Each structure stands twice: as structure tokens, then as C-alpha cells.
Amino acid sequence: MTQVEGAEGPLRFTVFGAVRAWRGEVRLELGPARQRAVLAVLLLHANRPVERQRLIEAVWGDPPPAYAVNQLQKYVSALRRVLEPGREARSPSSVLGWTDGGYVLRVADDGLDLTVFEHRVGRGREALARGDTRRAAAELREALAVGSGPALGDVSSAALDGERDRLAESRAAALEDRITADLDLGHHGRLIPELTQLVAEFPLREHLAALLMLALFRAGRQSESLAVYDTARGVLAEELGVDPGPELRQRHRQILTGDAALSLDADRDVSPAAAQPRPVPRQLPAPPALFAGRDDELARLSAALAPGSGAGGVVVIAAVGGTGGIGKTCLALRWAHEHRDRFPDGELYVNLRGFDPSGPPVPPAVALRGFLEALGVDPAAVPDDPDARAGLYRTLAEGRRMLVVLDDARGTDHVRALIPGSGTCTVLVTSRSELAGLVTEFAAGSVSMDVLGDDEARDVLTRRLGEERITAEPQAAAAIVRRCAGLPLALSITAARAATRPHLRLAALADELAESAGRLDALYAGEVTADLRAVFAASYDALEPEAARAFALLGLAPGPDIGAPAAASLLAAPLSRTRSLLRGLEAVHLVREHAPDRYQFHDLVRLFAEECARRDLRETARLAALRRLADFLLHSAHHALCRLPARPQVLKLVPAPPAEGCTPHRCADAAAAREWFAAEDACLDAVHRTVRDLGWDTHVWQLPVVVLTFRSLHGRRLDGLDTMDTWQAAMEAADRLGDPAARALTRNATGTACAHLGRYARAEAHLAAALPLFEETGDLVGQADTLHMLGCCQEQQGAPHRALPYHERALPLYQAAGDTRWEANCRNSTGWCHALLGHYDRARRYCEDALTLARGAGDRIHEAHVLDSLGYIDHQCGQYSGAVENYRRARALFRESDCSSAEADTLLHLGDAYLALGRCEASRQAWHEALALHRARHRTAETRLLRERLDALDRRPAAAT
Numbered sequence: 001m002t003q004v005e006g007a008e009g010p011l012r013f014t015v016f017g018a019v020r021a022w023r024g025e026v027r028l029e030l031g032p033a034r035q036r037a038v039l040a041v042l043l044l045h046a047n048r049p050v051e052r053q054r055l056i057e058a059v060w061g062d063p064p065p066a067y068a069v070n071q072l073q074k075y076v077s078a079l080r081r082v083l084e085p086g087r088e089a090r091s092p093s094s095v096l097g098w099t100d101g102g103y104v105l106r107v108a109d110d111g112l113d114l115t116v117f118e119h120r121v122g123r124g125r126e127a128l129a130r131g132d133t134r135r136a137a138a139e140l141r142e143a144l145a146v147g148s149g150p151a152l153g154d155v156s157s158a159a160l161d162g163e164r165d166r167l168a169e170s171r172a173a174a175l176e177d178r179i180t181a182d183l184d185l186g187h188h189g190r191l192i193p194e195l196t197q198l199v200a201e202f203p204l205r206e207h208l209a210a211l212l213m214l215a216l217f218r219a220g221r222q223s224e225s226l227a228v229y230d231t232a233r234g235v236l237a238e239e240l241g242v243d244p245g246p247e248l249r250q251r252h253r254q255i256l257t258g259d260a261a262l263s264l265d266a267d268r269d270v271s272p273a274a275a276q277p278r279p280v281p282r283q284l285p286a287p288p289a290l291f292a293g294r295d296d297e298l299a300r301l302s303a304a305l306a307p308g309s310g311a312g313g314v315v316v317i318a319a320v321g322g323t324g325g326i327g328k329t330c331l332a333l334r335w336a337h338e339h340r341d342r343f344p345d346g347e348l349y350v351n352l353r354g355f356d357p358s359g360p361p362v363p364p365a366v367a368l369r370g371f372l373e374a375l376g377v378d379p380a381a382v383p384d385d386p387d388a389r390a391g392l393y394r395t396l397a398e399g400r401r402m403l404v405v406l407d408d409a410r411g412t413d414h415v416r417a418l419i420p421g422s423g424t425c426t427v428l429v430t431s432r433s434e435l436a437g438l439v440t441e442f443a444a445g446s447v448s449m450d451v452l453g454d455d456e457a458r459d460v461l462t463r464r465l466g467e468e469r470i471t472a473e474p475q476a477a478a479a480i481v482r483r484c485a486g487l488p489l490a491l492s493i494t495a496a497r498a499a500t501r502p503h504l505r506l507a508a509l510a511d512e513l514a515e516s517a518g519r520l521d522a523l524y525a526g527e528v529t530a531d532l533r534a535v536f537a538a539s540y541d542a543l544e545p546e547a548a549r550a551f552a553l554l555g556l557a558p559g560p561d562i563g564a565p566a567a568a569s570l571l572a573a574p575l576s577r578t579r580s581l582l583r584g585l586e587a588v589h590l591v592r593e594h595a596p597d598r599y600q601f602h603d604l605v606r607l608f609a610e611e612c613a614r615r616d617l618r619e620t621a622r623l624a625a626l627r628r629l630a631d632f633l634l635h636s637a638h639h640a641l642c643r644l645p646a647r648p649q650v651l652k653l654v655p656a657p658p659a660e661g662c663t664p665h666r667c668a669d670a671a672a673a674r675e676w677f678a679a680e681d682a683c684l685d686a687v688h689r690t691v692r693d694l695g696w697d698t699h700v701w702q703l704p705v706v707v708l709t710f711r712s713l714h715g716r717r718l719d720g721l722d723t724m725d726t727w728q729a730a731m732e733a734a735d736r737l738g739d740p741a742a743r744a745l746t747r748n749a750t751g752t753a754c755a756h757l758g759r760y761a762r763a764e765a766h767l768a769a770a771l772p773l774f775e776e777t778g779d780l781v782g783q784a785d786t787l788h789m790l791g792c793c794q795e796q797q798g799a800p801h802r803a804l805p806y807h808e809r810a811l812p813l814y815q816a817a818g819d820t821r822w823e824a825n826c827r828n829s830t831g832w833c834h835a836l837l838g839h840y841d842r843a844r845r846y847c848e849d850a851l852t853l854a855r856g857a858g859d860r861i862h863e864a865h866v867l868d869s870l871g872y873i874d875h876q877c878g879q880y881s882g883a884v885e886n887y888r889r890a891r892a893l894f895r896e897s898d899c900s901s902a903e904a905d906t907l908l909h910l911g912d913a914y915l916a917l918g919r920c921e922a923s924r925q926a927w928h929e930a931l932a933l934h935r936a937r938h939r940t941a942e943t944r945l946l947r948e949r950l951d952a953l954d955r956r957p958a959a960a961t
Contacts, residue, residue, distance in 0.1 A: 010023065010024060010111070011023055011083060011095065011107075011111060012111045012112070013039075013043055013046075013107060013111060013112045013113070014112075014113045015040060015043050015044065015112070015113060015114050015151050015152055015167070016113050016114070016117070016146070016147045016148055016149050016150075016151050016167075016171075017148065017149035017150070017151075017153055018149075018152075018153045018154040019036045019037075019039055019040045019043065019152060019154060019155055021039070021082070021083065023083075028082050028083070029082065030079070030082060031075070031078055031079070031082070033154070033155060033156075034059055034060075034071075034075065035075040035078060035079065036154065036155050037058070037059045037155040037156075037157055037160060038055060038059055038072065038075045038076065038079065039079055039105075040152055040155050040160060041054075041055055041058045041059065041159075041160070042055075042096070042103060042104075042105035043105060043107070043112060043114070044114070044163055045105075046105055046106075046107040046112050046114075046115065047104065047105070047106060047107060047441055047442070048104065048416075048441050049099050049100075049101030049102040049103065049104045049437065049440065049441065050102045050103050050104070051101065051102040052069070052072065052102055052103070054102070055072060055102070055103065056068045056069065056072055057159065058157060058159035058160065059072070059157055059159075060157075061157060061159075076096065076103060079096055080093050080095070080096050083095045083096060084096075094106065099436075099437075099440045100436065101412075101437055101440065104440060104441070113146050113147060114147070114151075114167070116143075116146045117143050117144075117146045117147035117170075117171075117174075118170075118421075119398075119421065120139050120140070120142050120143035120146065121139075121140065121143045121170070121174045121177075122391070122394055122395040122398050122421070123135075123139045123395075123398055123399070124136045124137075124138075124139030124140035124143060124174070124177065124178070124181075125140075125177060125395055126395050126396065126398055126399075127139060128177060128180070128181055131935075131943075131947065133181050133184045133185055134185065136177070136181040137178060137181035137182055137184075137185060140174055140177055140178035140181060141178055143174055143178075144171065144174060144175060144178060147167075147170075147171050147174070150164065150168065151163070151164050151167035151168065151171075152164045152167070172202070172205070175198075176205075176207050176208060176211065179191060179194075179195065179208075179211050180211065180944070183211065183214060183215060183218075184944075184947070184948075188214070188215040188216075188218040188219055189215075189219055191211075191215045192212070192215050192216060192219060195208065195211055195212040195215055196212060198212075199212050199228070199232075203232070203235045203239075204235065204236065204239060204240070206232065206236075206244060206245050206247060206248045207247065209228055209229070209231075209232040209248060210247050210248050210251045212225075212228050213225040213226075213228045213229060213248075213251050213252070213255060214251065214262060216228065217255050217262055218262065218263065222255060222258075225255050226252070226255060226256070229244070229248065229251070229252045229255075232244060232248060233248075243798075243799075245798070246797075246798045249798055260952045261945070261948050261949040261952050262948065262952075263952050279346075279374070279375060279376035280344075280345060280346040281346040281347065281348055281371075281374035281375060281402075282346055282347060283346075283347055283348050283349040283350075283374060284333065284336055284337065284340075284347045284349050284405065285333060285349065285594070286333075287333050287334055287336075287337040288330040288333060288334055291330060291334050292456060292459040292460045292463055293452055293453075293455075293456030293457075293459055293460070294327070294331055294334070294449075294452075294456070297320075297331055297447055297449060298331070298334065298335055298338075300445075300447045301318055301320070301331070301332075301335050301428075301445075301447050302335070302339075303445070304316075304318040304444075304445025304446070304447060305318045305335075305339075305426055305428065305445065307342065315419060315420055315421065315422060315423055315425050315426070315427060315442070316423070316425075316426045316427070317419065317426075317427040317428075317429065317438060317442050317443075317444035317445070318427070318428055318429070318444060318445040318446070318447060319429045319430075319431065319435040319438050319439065319444050319445070319446050319447070320332055320428070320429065320430045320431075320447045320449065321430075321431055321432070321433070321434055321435060321446065321447070321448050321449065322432070322448060322449030322450070323432060324355065324432055324489075324603065324604045325487045325488065325489035325490065325602070325604050326449045326450070326451065326487065326488065326489075327449060327452075327488035327489070328407075328408075328430040328431075328449060329407055329408070329430055330488065331430075331447075331449065332405055332407065332428050332430050333405075335428070336403060336405055336428065339403075340403075342401070342403075342426075343401055343402055343403040343426070344401055345400035345401045345402040346400070346402050346403075347402065347403040347404075347405065348371050348374060348375075348402065348403070348404045348405070349404075349405045349407065350362065350367045350370060350371070350405075350406060350407065350418070351407045351408055351560070352367060352406060352407060352408050352409050352410065352414055352415070353408055353560060353603075354408045354409045354410030354411070354414055354431060354432070354433075355408060355410070355432050355603060356408065356560065356603045356606075357603055357606050357607050357610065359558055359559065359560070359685075359686045359689065360689075361410045361414060364386065364390075364414065364415070364416075364417040364418055365386040365389055365417075367406075367418055368386070368389040368390060368393050368417065368418065369382050369389065371393055371404075371418070372389065372392060372393055372396070375393075375396045375397075376396075377392070377396070378901070386417065389417075390417040390418075393417075393418075393420070394420055394421040394422070397420035397421070397422050397425055398420075398421065398422045398424075399422055399424055400420075400422065400424055400425060401424050401425075402420075402424070402425050402426070403425075403426050403427075403428065404418065404419075404420065404425060404426070404427045404428070405427075405428045405429075405430075406418055406427065406428070406429045406430070407430050408430060408431065408432075408603075409429050409430065409431040409433070409435070410431070410433065411431070411433045411435065411437070412433075412435055412436075412437030412438050412441070413437075415429055415438070416441075419442065427444075429444075450486075451485060451486025451487055452486040452487075452488060452491070453486065454478075454481055454486075456486075457481045457484065457486050457491055458470070458477060458478075458481055460488065460491045460492070460495065461477060461480065461481070461491065461494075461495050464492075464495035464496070464498075464499055465495060465498055465499060469498075469506070470506075472506075473505065473506040473507055475507075476505070476506035476507040476509070476510045477506055479507075479510035479513075479514075480494060480506060480509060480510050480513065483510065483513040483514065484513075489602060489604065489605075492589050493536070493539055493588065493589040493590065493605075494509070494513070494538070494539075495589075496587065496588050496589035497509070497538070497539050497542065497588045497589075500587045500588055509538075512538045512541070512542070513538050533608065536590075536605065536608040537608075539588050539589075539590060540590075540608070540612060542588075543584075543585075543588075546581065547581055547584055547585060548612070548616075549571075549616075549617070550567075550571050550573075550578075550581045550582075550585065551585055551590060551591075551609055551612065552609055552612040552613040552616055552617055553570055553571055553613060553617070553622075553625045554567065554570070554585075554591065554599075554601070554609060555601070555606050555607075555608070555609025555610040555611075555612065555613050556570075556609075556610065556613050556622055556625060556626060557570055557629060557683075558629075558683065558686035558687050558689065558690045559682055559683030559685075559686035559687065560600060560682050560683070560686075561594065561595075561598050561599060561600035561682075561683070562598065562599055562600075562683065563597055563598050563599075563679060563680065563683075564578055564579050564582060564597045564598070564599070565597075565632070565636075565663070565665045566629060566632050566633065566636075566665075566680075566683070567582060567599070568663060569628045569629055569631070569632035569658075569661065569662040569663055569664070570625050570626075570628055570629045570632070571625070572625075572628060572660070572661025572662075573661075575663070579597075582599050585599075586599070590605055590609075591605075595679075598679065623694075624659070624661075626690065626694070627659050627696075628658070628659045628661050628662040629662075629687065630687055630690070630691050630696065630699050630703075631655075631658035631659050631662045631664070632658070632662050632663070632664055632665070633680065633683065633684055633687050633703070634655050634699060634702055634703055634706065635655055635658050635662070635664035636664045636665040636666075636667075636676065636680075637677070637680070637684065637703070637706045637707055637710070638653065638655055638702075638706050639664060639665070639666055639667060640665075640667045640672075640673035640676045640677060640710075641673070641706050641709065641710055643667050643669060643670045643672070643673040644670050644673055644674070644710070653702060653705060653706065653745060655698075655702055656698065670897070671898070674898075677707075677710050677711075684703065684707045687699075687703070688700070688703045688704060688707075688726065691703065692729055697733040697734075697736050697737050698733075698737065700729055700730060700733035701730040701731070701733040701734045701737075701742055701745075701746050703730075704726050704727060704729075704730045704749075705730060705745060705746060705749040708726065708727065708749070708753055709749050709752065709753060711753075727746075727750045727753070730746045730749075730750070731743070731746045731747060731750065733746075734746045740773055740776055740777045741777050741779065741782075743773050744770050744773035744774045744776075744777060744779065744782055745770075745782070747766045747767070747769045747770035747773065748766070748767065748770040748774070748782065748785060748786055748789075750766045751763045751764070751765070751766030751767035751769075751770060751786075751789060752767075752789050754766065755767075755789055755792060755793050755796070758796070760793045760796065760797055763789070763793055764790060764793055767786050767789055767790050767793070768790075770782070770786050771783060771786045771787070771790075774786060780813045780814075780816050780817040781813070781814070781817045781819055781822075783810075783813050784810040784811075784813035784814045784817065784819070784822070784826070785810070785822070787806045787807070787809045787810035787813070788806065788807060788810040788822075788825075788826050788829065790806045791803040791804070791805075791806030791807040791810065791829060791833075792829065794806065795829070795832070795833065800832075800833040800836040800837055801833075801837060803829075803833050804830065804833045804834070804837075807826055807829045807830040807833060808830060810826050811823065811826050811827065811830060814826055820853045820856060820857050821853070821854070821857040821859050821862065823853055824850045824851075824853035824854040824857065824859065824862050824866070825850070825854075825862050825865075827846045827847070827849050827850035827853065828846070828847055828850040828854075828862065828865055828866045828869055830846045831843040831844070831845070831846030831847035831850060831869055831873075832847075832869050832872075834846065835847075835869065835872055835873050835876065838876075840873050840876055840877050843869075843873050844870070844873050847866055847869045847870050847873065848870070850862075850866045850869075851863065851866045851867070851870070854866055860893050860896065860897055861893070861894075861897050861899060863893055864889075864890045864891075864893035864894045864897070864899070864902065864906075865890070865902070867886045867887070867889045867890035867893070868886070868887065868890040868902075868905075868906050868909065870882075870886045871883045871884075871886035871887040871890060871906075871909055871910075871913065872909065874886060874913075875909070875912065875913050875916065880913050880916040880917045881917065883909075883913040883916075884910065884913045884914060884917065887906055887907075887909050887910035887913055888910065890906045891903055891906045891907060891910060894906060900933050901933075903933060904929075904930045904933035904934050904942065905930075907926045907927070907929050907930035907933070908926075908927065908930045908942075908945075908946065908949075910926045911923040911924070911926035911927040911930070911949070914926060915953070920953060923953060924950065924953055927946050927949055927950050927953070928950070930942075930946055931943060931946040931947070931950070934946065
């Protein structure tokens with residue numbers, strides 16, 4: 001075991017059971033309770049600095065006593081003496097050090113039981129997700145052996161009590177996963193005593209009760225299994241006043257019907273041979289085309305990121321630092337592309353926009369979502385909680401030889417959650433900050449960049465302009481090098497301008513740079529240095545007036561980039577002319593086409609463009625341009641949403657006519673609409689922040705109603721308080737406008753989004769508030785839609801009897817409004833609830849009527865959902881051939897509409913119908929196809945259910961196909 005070396009030997013620590021430390025085999029005396037509490041806090045943040053004030057609050061609470069600072073210093077000194085008895089007085093501590101960020105306790109990964117526990121749990125869960133059950137059970141069993149006993153058992157404080165609860169929950173979840181793996185291995189008999197004790201100890205953990213029911217059923221003890229459900233239902237009702245959740249209810253139904261999928265053969269093969277290949281992300285942007293010099297920096301970067309340079313299997317990290325425009329991103333991408341063969345499991349890249357003037361930095365939780373989706377996680381399966389996202393990310397990164405490039409980080413806190421835990425990964429970070437925290441906490445290598453030397457700078461010009469042109473005017477070339485001050489960005493822009501004007505003498509260009517430097521006193525200093533500003537100004541002054549206006553207005557556009565159609569509305573110009581202007585700006589390196597028809601600035605060029613807009617354009621012109629851009633995004637988003645199966649009330653929203661000069665984009669079909677939303681996602685958020693700042697209340701409420709409705713309907717979860725804050729702002733804006741329809745619609749849309757995300761209590765509150773507002777305005781469709789969504793909330797919570805009255809109230813309102821498309825959907829919901837309640841004749845009538853309406857409206861997705869309902873009704877009525885036919889039609893329509901989650905659910909039902917007909921091979925094929933869809937999206941629960949069904953199928957005798 002590798003340990004952190006103290007003065008007399010290796011150290012190891014525990015937080016499970018009690019806070020303890022050993023040097024070799026000798027247990028150390030850690031002093032009084034508060035001193036142990038200090039050590040506990042440091043261990044919980046091992047290898048990361050903990051601020052003095054945070055330690056004091058954790059140990060003494062708030063407010064702390066006046067003597068807390070002195071006492072903390074005494075405790076730290078005492079701990080250093082215990083941990084490093086041979087350390088000379090006043091010499092730096094190698095174990096418990098001090099940094100600018102606070103105290104740091106340095107512990108090797110295998111020197112702390114908590115770290116070992118977390119790593120093994122992560123490996124176990126990844127193995128479980130890919131179907132390697134034996135490996136999962138072994139890893140989780142080892143994890144629980146390491147993390148045994150209640151955490152922090154001998155220390156106490158309010159803060160530590162919270163940590164103790166968190167660790168207890170982590171251990172309980174790992175225990176449930178280990179039991180799940182053991183059940184998959186057929187060990188149900190020996191699990192019954194353990195599960196019985198656990199259910200008695202944790203009577204409110206429904207998953208444990210479901211696992212005990214399964215174990216008892218597989219042991220042939222069906223009546224006892226049903227008794228567990230009855231007991232759990234009584235406890236939940238008495239303690240919490242709620243019914244059992246969906247998992248427990250489903251397990252109860254399966255046992256009542258003797259569902260064969262619950263049976264398990266202990267001798268079956270559980271090897272990972274059938275596991276799906278993992279996605280290999282390739283996210284690196286294109287390498288810099290005209291990279292020159294930087295040999296020393298590349299060599300230092302290679303040394304810092306050399307394989308095996310991380311101590312003790314720790315992830316290898318390098319931080320590239322330097323001022324804006326110095327070439328950090330180009331260096332990182334050049335190195336990354338030159339070493340791609342080292343990373344067969346892929347590359348992840350994110351521009352964190354830490355210093356981007358177009359908007360706030362990308363939050364770590366948002367960057368994690370992008371990484372998880374690149375690693376194959378279904379958007380709907382991405383956890384809401386940022387810590388859970390980070391944990392899933394570390395789990396998926398475990399064991400991968402993968403490069404992670406974190407570009408333009410604001411600081412260490414910005415990237416901490418994005419650093420994998422696996423020593424097989426390599427992380428490359430760029431930032432204008434020093435990132436000393438990465439060096440301290442993670443032993444990151446550091447590469448600082450300076451300006452190019454004269455020879456390297458001349459090489460940049462030569463590569464762009466050719467040796468002949470440089471040697472023809474050597475003094476002018478030298479003057480350009482001096483004026484650009486060795487900044488690669490300045491050299492690139494200047495060289496691009498000279499390249500587009502081959503007859504321009506370099507001496508004239510050098511004179512222009514000198515003159516521009518003297519004319520910039522009207523512009524504030526900011527982050528754009530005088531040398532850079534001179535280069536930018538020389539290029540700007542050389543533009544034709546129309547191009548100069550376009551450059552300045554583009555600097556006002558919120559968001560990380562802009563599409564050509566949006567730019568056309570911003571500029572109030574035809575699209576063809578706008579593309580011509582953008583190509584001209586790109587030719588002189590003032591913008592870059594980083595994706596087809598999408599353009600972006602370097603952030604320093606953007607700052608200069610904003611300066612030009614403020615100096616050269618009237619405020620009325622600037623606001624008019626922003627209004628056209630906001631109108632473009634609002635109208636284009638609304639049109640795109642109309643191509644998709646959104647709620648009727650959102651489709652009913654009709655924005656005011658766009659401003660003169662604005663030409664909204666029109667999507668041809670649903671696929672184009674989804675592509676448009678994906679491309680404009682970040683820009684829509686940025687523009688909404690801008691209209692909030694400007695007080696444009698109509699845009700403040702209409703943009704989120706359209707945009708966030710799209711996201712919630714397509715599996716995009718709410719990302720923390722920022723999005724909920726956006727919904728709140730929308731409702732407040734509608735209230736300020738005093739428009740009852742807007743007030744109703746914002747509450748309806750907010751409730752609908754929350755319902756799609758499983759936040760039912762919040763959804764029901766917003767929907768209940770919307771209903772009387774719709775009644776006040778006489779909006780029949782609004783009332784119907786709100787009632788329908790209230791019913792859907794009840795359905796999703798497993799209460800069809802409570803859902804049915806809502807649907808039945810909504811149906812005549814849809815009929816009165818003449819909305820056949822959503823009448824079809826409501827009829828299907830009504831029929832589905834009747835089917836769940838066993839009213840099959842009524843269910844069939846509702847669904848057949850719904851099918852006629854959906855087909856008449858040309859609504860393929862609703863048609864598919866109705867066919868799935870009819871398949872279920874046929875199956876429950878013993879009409880298995882009819883069920884197969886309906887499920888096959890539904891599957892085809894879902895596939896055509898790219899609704900993979902619904903397609904997978906229908907394939908599961910199709911397999912059930914085939915099995916009822918005795919067509920085992922057809923059933924197996926349907927379930928394997930469903931399994932592939934769920935695995936590709938990391939839907940663990942659905943994957944486990946399908947594996948159980950396939951295993952049960954494998955034990956059946958051969959049947960007709």
C-alpha cells in the first residue's frame with residue numbers, strides 16, 4: 001500500500017467507525033475531541049485546502065468563541081507533532097501544510113478509507129451499469145468492508161453531524177447496490193436474513209423492502225413477500241401519510257401475477273461479454289492552422305503530462321497560464337492533437353468562458369452535463385444534483401485513458417468538479433489566472449506562457465505572408481513585430497490583413513499601427529493592452545463603413561457565438577449580404593467561423609468591438625439592434641417549437657410582430673427544429689439575461705416559456721437555481737405587465753416543465769394557480785391543458801384513479817375549443833387510466849377515438865402513443881396478436897420520430913406480447929433491442945429490468961418462433 005510519507009513512516013487514516021490514524025502498525029494518539037474534529041474536517045477534504053474560518057465554524061459552530069483562532073493553531077501544531085514527530089521545528093510540514101487557500105492535509109488515495117470506499121463504489125456501479133455483475137458485487141463488497149461502521153463515531157458538531165448523515169446515506173446506497181448485484185447472481189436465499197434485518201432497521205427505505213420482496217419470491221415464499229408489502233404500506237401511511245412509490249407498487253403487482261421476469265437461475269452466465277461498447281468522445285476543436293514556435297512550452301507541457309507523472313495513481317494535470325491573446329488555447333490544442341494516440345478512450349473539451357465578456361462563466365454543473373452526454377448518458381438521466389453529476393462523471397471516467405481539456409477557466413474552483421478521479425485520465429487546463437490551487441491540491445504541472453521572441457514572431461509572419469515578402473521589407477517586418485509586442489493574437493490579425501491585401505507594402509502597414517496606437521486615448525484600458533488595441537484599431541479603421549458597423553454591432557450580441565441568420569437580424573441586412581460581411585471579417589481574423597454558418601470572436605476582440613460600438617454608434621442604434629436580435633430568437637424559437645409536439649397553450653402564444661429589419665428563421669420540420677434549439681441553446685440563455693437587464697418584460701416571460709418548455713419536453717433537466725430563477729422572473733414580468741393571459745401561461749408552462757422533471761408538488765402548485773387565471777380569461781384550451789397536466793402528474797405518481805377526473809374534465813373543454821390534436825392526446829390519457837384500472841372496454845373506446853383524431857391531425861407521435869395504449873389493452877384482454885401488431889406500428893412511428901426512450905418502452909411491451917404467443921426468439925430480439933437503447937443512455941433501472949426478463953427467458957424450454 002502506498003502511503004503519504006511522514007517523518008517516521010507511512011500514514012493511514014480512517015473516518016468510518018472513528019477518526020483514527022496509524023503510522024505503520026502503530027496507532028497514533030490524536031488528542032482531545034475538538035482536535036480530532038479538526039482532523040476529521042481535514043480528512044473529509046483531503047488534499048484540498050480548508051479555510052481557517054471554515055474549520056472554526058465546523059468545530060465550534062457559529063458564532064465561534066473569541067479564542068477559537070488561537071485554539072485552532074494549537075490543535076494544528078499538536079497534530080503536526082503527532083503526524084510528523086521527526087520534523088524540525090519551524091520547518092514546513094509535508095503532511096499538514098498551509099497554503100493561501102488554508103490548511104491542507106496530504107493523504108494518498110489508498111491512505112484514507114473514505115477515498116478507497118468512494119473509488120470502489122464508483123467502479124462497482126460502472127460494472128453494474130455495463131452488465132458485469134460479478135465484478136460489481138466484488139467491488140461493492142470491498143467498498144463496504146472498507147467503509148464499515150458509522151462515520152465520525154467519536155467526534156461531534158453540527159457540521160460534522162451533517163457529514164455523518166451524508167456518509168451514512170452513501171453507505172446505505174452502496175449496500176443496496178451490492179444486494180442488487182448479489183440478487184442478480186442468484187444469492188437470494190442467503191440474502192433474506194440480511195434484508196429482513198435491514199428492513200427492520202430502515203423501514204422507510206422502499207428499495208430495501210422491494211429487494212426483500214424479490215428475494216422471498218425467488219425463494220418460493222410468495223405469501224411472505226406480499227406481507228412485506230403490506231407492512232411497508234402501513235409504515236409509510238402511519239409515518240409519512242403517503243402510499244408506496246412506483247417501484248414497490250410494481251414489485252407488488254409482479255408478485256401477485258407471478259411475473260416470470262422475477263424468477264432467476266443462480267447458475268446463469270453473468271459475464272460482461274454482452275456489455276455494450278462505451279462511447280468514445282472526440283470533442284477537440286480543430287488544431288491551429290499556422291502554429292509557430294513554442295517549442296520550449298510544448299516540451300514543458302509534455303514533461304508535465306508524461307504518462308505516469310501523477311504520484312500514486314493520481315490524475316495527471318497541467319495548467320497553462322498567461323495573459324489574454326498569448327496563445328494558451330492554441331498551445332493546448334496543438335499539444336492535444338499531437339498526442340491523440342495516447343488517449344484511445346477519447347477527448348473531452350469545454351470552453352468554460354471564464355473571462356469571456358459575452359456573459360458569465362459556464363457553471364461546472366452545465367459543463368458536467370455536456371461531458372456526461374458525450375460519454376453516452378441520456379439527457380433525461382443526468383442527475384439534478386451537481387454533486388451527483390460529478391460523481392457519475394468520475395464513475396464513467398474511471399479506468400479510461402482519456403484527455404480532458406478545460407479551456408479558459410476562471411480559477412481552481414471553476415474546474416475542481418471537472419477533474420476525474422482516475423489516474424488513467426489526463427487533464428489540461430488553460431486560464432489567465434495562476435491556478436495555484438491546482439498545483440497545491442492536485443500537484444499539477446504549471447506552464448507559464450510569455451510573449452513570442454522576435455525570431456518566433458517573425459516566423460509567424462513568414463508562414464502567413466511568405467519568405468519573399470518578408471525579406472523584401474525586413475525593416476518594416478521588424479517594426480510590425482515590435483508593434484505586435486510578441487502577442488500571437490496581434491500577429492495573427494496583422495498578418496491576415498496583409499495577406500488579404502497583397503499589394504499593401506509592409507512599411508505602410510507598420511506606419512498604420514504606429515498611428516493607431518496614438519489615437520486610442522478615448523478607449524478605456526480594460527483588458528485590451530495598448531499594443532493589442534493598436535492592432536485591432538488598425539484593422540478596424542481599414543474596414544469599409546458597412547463592415548465596421550457590422551463588427552461593432554456583433555460585439556453587442558450576447559452569447560458565445562452567433563449564427564448568420566441571427567446576425568442578419570442584428571444588422572438589419574439580407575442574409576446573403578450578412579454572410580459576405582462575416583466572410584470579410586473572418587478574412588482579416590476579426591471573427592472566426594468555428595462551426596458551419598456560426599461565428600465567434602476571440603474574447604479580447606469582442607471587448608474591442610464593444611468599445612467601438614459604444615464609441616461609434618448611438619445608444620438608440622445599439623438598443624434597436626439588440627431588440628432585433630431578441631425578436632429573432634423569440635420568433636424563431638416559437639416557430640421551431642410549433643414543429644414539435646409541445647403543449648397547446650405554449651403553441652397558442654403569439655409574439656408581437658418582430659421589429660423592422662428582423663427576419664426570423666423558419667424550421668422545415670421537427671428534426672430541423674431540434675437542431676436549431678441545440679445550436680442556439682447558450683445564446684438563448686444569454687439573450688434572456690440581457691432582456692432582463694434591459695427590463696423588456698414581454699421578452700422576459702415569453703422567451704423562457706418557449707425555450708424551457710422545449711428543454712423539459714426533450715429530457716433537459718432544470719440546472720439548479722438559475723433556471724428556477726428564470727421561471728420566477730418570467731412570472732414576475734407577466735405580473736408587472738398586468739396581462740391575465742401572460743400570468744396564466746407562465747404558471748402553466750412552469751408547472752408543465754416541473755411535471756416533466758418529476759417535481760410534482762411544485763408542478764401541481766403552479767398548475768393550480770394557472771387554472772383560475774385561464775377561467776378568468778375564458779381560455780378553454782388553457783383550462784383543458786392545465787387540467788390534463790394535473791392528471792398527468794397523478795398518473796406519473798401511480799394514481800390513475802386520481803388522474804381520471806382531471807382528464808374527464810379536460811376532454812369537453814378540448815372539444816369545445818375544437819383542438820382535435822390535443823383532444824386525441826387527452827382521450828388517450830383517459831383510456832390509459834381506464835386500462836390501468838381494469839376498465840378495458842371503456843379504455844378501448846377512448847383510445848380508438850383518439851387514434852382516429854391523431855391520424856386526422858397528422859400527429860405521428862400521438863398516434864404512436866395511442867397505438868402503444870391499444871397494444872397494452874389487447875395484451876390484458878388476451879388478444880396477443882393484436883397487441884403485437886399495435887406495438888410494432890407504435891415502435892415504427894417512435895423510431896421515425898427519433899423518440900428512442902418511448903421506442904425502448906414499446907419494445908419491452910412488444911417482447912411481452914411475443915412471449916405470450918410463445919414466440920421466444922421474437923421476444924428475445926425485441927428485448928435485446930430495447931436493452932441496447934437503454935444501455936446507450938445509461939438507464940440503469942430499465943437495463944436491470946430487461947436483463948431480468950432476458951435471463952428468465954433463457955431458462956424456458958425451446959419454443960416456436
